[in-house]
Amino acid sequence: MFVKRRITVLAALAAVVPLALAACSGGNDTPAQQPSGPVTLTWWHNGTTDPIKSIWEKVVADYHQAHGDVTIKAQPLQNEDFSTKVPLALQSAEPPDIYQSWGAGDLASQLTSGKVADITDFTKSWITQTTGKFGENWQVDGKQYGVPFEQHFVGFWYRKDLFQQAGITTPPKTMDELNAAVTQLKAKGIAPVSVGGKDRWPDAFYYNYFAVRECSIDVLKQSVKAVKLEDPCWTKAGQDLKNFLATQPFQTGFAGTPAQQGAGSSAGLVANGKAAMELQGDWEPGTMSSLTEDKQLDSNVGWFPFPSVAGGQGDPAAVLGGGDGFACTTRASKACADFLQYLGSEPVQTQLAAQGAGLPVNTVAAKSLKTDTLKAVYDYGTKAPYLQMYFDRAFPTAVGAALNDAVANMFAGQGTPEGIVAAVNQAAAGNK
């Protein structure tokens, strides 16, 4: 009954072999000969739903109109498929010319394929102006391999009506205030915080943020670079998480709750007034609006940054986040880079912002953001003294996954603060 599944996996592995062998012989660092004349670019993106789906369709049409010799062939893929399809594609003779990339550790892992193009020369004239410092997250060793089009910041989304019911007048600024708010909400029979524990990465947001508050910016930078957690602040972050979990702030059965699927998901619970807040990225309003009938949701939802932690070495204004971008492969990297410049330009960025698809990377588009709340998130994020990429993206893929697993185990009532640190260091050392 399950035989088919295994064979599929094996067949997929089989498909890689000849390609892998082909890849061994390739792998040159010099930019390949760029095709001249009309060029067709294949584009893998994860915009399978609106609003971004329509925006990308329009972008393809507009770009072809302005550049008659460039045709973009867009291929929307499910977000989850990227982790399996990109590695296979990068081993093949014809990888997509443009593919979705989240920068940092993942991108660095993909470089070893020899198919990802160094686009430093094609982007250096405009990248800083378009993406600011944020674009550096798509660099590896000072070379540009991709360009972001959206940035994301994580913080608490909360329901104003439920906070009011519980008598909470101002959003919590410190952990003590957050704990007090949890107590007040519980007293009113409201689930204080929802979290999508089934998906693990939402759990990791908590540990990530505690670490950002406990560790100094220098320690954060140095630890990510070395892929090694040595400073005691990493263990303290785990202890903070453990203490927070001990207050039982989450909804019933949170370890089995998905983050974004259905009204019973963590986002759905907040959207439908079944929970008061959730630590999530700026995509949350968009996710929530598709999970509820409530048309007044936007005005009922507020945002506050992750609270400060007493005694922490971290900057209380540092922000956790990440972004969406695209990387180019070698065949037509110049044409690809030009297209990415267009994605970062004012018309496209303004559309992304105005239609609520995400926070723009180009500052000129910020004024088009849909709601005041999103503008507040944007301001907080862009003014933050330091942006820490989500650790599961900042670290190499396997290490990031190990971190998420260790944190999720703690959410399920197992493991210790030391265990999280050990799990990361072990994975970094190549142990399973």
Place this chain on the structure above:
Amino acid sequence: MTTATTPVRTAAKPSAPAVSARKHRPGRRKRLELALLLGPALLLFTGFVLVPIGIAAYYSVFNWKGFGPLDDFVGFKNYADAFGGKVFQSAIVHNLIIAGLSIVVQLPLSIGLALLLNRKLRGRAVLRALVFAPYVLSEAITAVIWALMLQPNGFADQTLRGAGLGGLVHNWLADPGIVLYTMFAVITWKYVGFGIILLLAGLQGVPAELREAAALDGASAWQTTRHVVLPLLGPTIRIWIFLSVIGSLQLFDVVWIMTQGGPANASTTMATYLIDHGFKRYEFGFGSAVAVILFVICFVFALLYQRFALRRDTQGALTRMVG
């Protein structure tokens, strides 16, 4: 193991020895027939089963992230890591628990329902269709439906409360102590219909005369079932056990969609572990090692089971040489 001793084909010259006739005359044609009939299947089987298994075995001795050349040979380290890891150990245990529970719970359930549905009763066709319906659903749909029904305060909880059984309400998918049994319940719901259909087919092969004879000899309904029907169902039951154990060892879809192996790896199976580590972490070498382990476990079980349990059932069917 009976080998046909009588030559089926008659030799052209009655005086010529049968052996040489076999060697020469039908030889070429037969080989052509074999090549024509077996060739395509053999080619597909080699290309899509044997070669991938070989390749997986090859990958499994490298530390390989899926990118770049295979140059980091690590021998059997990936295997040692897998067997040494607590999560994979527990995954094997979970698979064995599911396999064991299938035999202990699903088998009697299927037999009972099959016997019931084999009797003449009103609406039998409808009932048969109903118990078989879940099997027709895809695993993905099954998993999504059950995930929705089992969420806190979902359909399952409300039904229990409505029936005055509120004390039985649990965190079906969130409690590490329960989640594996939740998975088993969902699998049972899905596959018990398949067992029933299989056994119903087997029951058609039990001659009515035997039951009548037993009844005439004064056997009770239970005695007839126990001593006449069940022994004759033996081959069907053994095949069902085989399919069920192999299915349990490779359990993936339902678990992956409902829990992704969580919380805290409490529902991880070998197959979800494989995907989690092979694909999600770009550890294709290690993932291949896990795939090979999974394959070897299933293969060894299949061989042993065929050798010792299915031997009598397949005797003649598989081992008799014709012509």
